[in-house]
Amino acid sequence: MGLLVVAMIGLYWLWVERQFGPSGFSARYFEDWGHAFAVPVISGIYIWINRAKLRWDRACLYWPGLAVLLLGIVMYAFFLLNIALANHMLQGFSMIFAISGLVLLLAGPHLFRQLLFPIAFLGFAVTISEMIMNRITEKLQDMAAIGSEVLLRILQFDVTRLGNQLTVYNSAGEGFPLEVAEACSGMRMVVAFIALAVAVGFFSCRQWWHRVAVVLLAVPVAVFMNIVRVAVLAAITLVNPDFSVGGAHTLIGTLLLVPAFLLFMFCVWLLKKITPDEAERSGSKGAKS
Numbered sequence: 001m002g003l004l005v006v007a008m009i010g011l012y013w014l015w016v017e018r019q020f021g022p023s024g025f026s027a028r029y030f031e032d033w034g035h036a037f038a039v040p041v042i043s044g045i046y047i048w049i050n051r052a053k054l055r056w057d058r059a060c061l062y063w064p065g066l067a068v069l070l071l072g073i074v075m076y077a078f079f080l081l082n083i084a085l086a087n088h089m090l091q092g093f094s095m096i097f098a099i100s101g102l103v104l105l106l107a108g109p110h111l112f113r114q115l116l117f118p119i120a121f122l123g124f125a126v127t128i129s130e131m132i133m134n135r136i137t138e139k140l141q142d143m144a145a146i147g148s149e150v151l152l153r154i155l156q157f158d159v160t161r162l163g164n165q166l167t168v169y170n171s172a173g174e175g176f177p178l179e180v181a182e183a184c185s186g187m188r189m190v191v192a193f194i195a196l197a198v199a200v201g202f203f204s205c206r207q208w209w210h211r212v213a214v215v216l217l218a219v220p221v222a223v224f225m226n227i228v229r230v231a232v233l234a235a236i237t238l239v240n241p242d243f244s245v246g247g248a249h250t251l252i253g254t255l256l257l258v259p260a261f262l263l264f265m266f267c268v269w270l271l272k273k274i275t276p277d278e279a280e281r282s283g284s285k286g287a288k289s
Helices: 002-011 013-020 030-049 051-055 064-081 088-107 109-114 116-125 130-154 187-204 208-236 246-255 257-274 278-288
Strands: 158-162 165-169 175-179
Touching (some): 002 013, 002 088, 013 030, 013 088, 030 051, 030 187, 088 116, 116 187, 130 158, 130 165, 130 208, 165 208, 175 208, 208 257
Antiparallel strands (some): 158 165, 165 175
């Protein structure tokens, strides 16, 4: 088992370095893909919390898992060595597929079912291909630009919008433009918040519909906070136009993840307060009696 784990790490080391290395996607584009660093940690915490339950299950060799493992390795080699189809995202999903095969082979189907969540959750650590992102983000760009314009007008800012470009005017009538580019669409924030919602749902909710509701909450919260982020960036251009670009732009976007996280957790708390789990209801009734 130890040799197989070491072999898996060595086989996929190139992908791991490109994703998590000092010059990898998560480090270079921390504002967009920094959440990937937390994904393996959350999977590990889930396994650690449930270790007592998993310890009682007897692992067994399940040879059909070998076919899944080999297929995952072949898929990885294909998307790595084929120049025309080389793709970091598909390499990452091939790795997760191979990990599933390895667990199925060494632990058996019963234990694999209990480990399915932490394995599947690793998919949030895979950077989505830019080609896919660009097709999805077009609508979110429009939403961010329109929503930011409305929010700035509510806050009594003099602002105009032409397509996806906002122009904020100061008291002297001087205009400061801000382009709502693909990076400002909020798609990365949506991905990060869905990952957060899935983790929160599985850790804190017992009923399946609570988990679904928590995941569905992630999208409107992420879209709203991205509108706030673009509006803040547009407003601070009145102070210094350089704040809307470069390192300052990244820093402000990262800092706004904190209130976004707090808003999301408040929505989760409110949902659980309005519709508590059955276990919580029975516990409160028992305490009263």
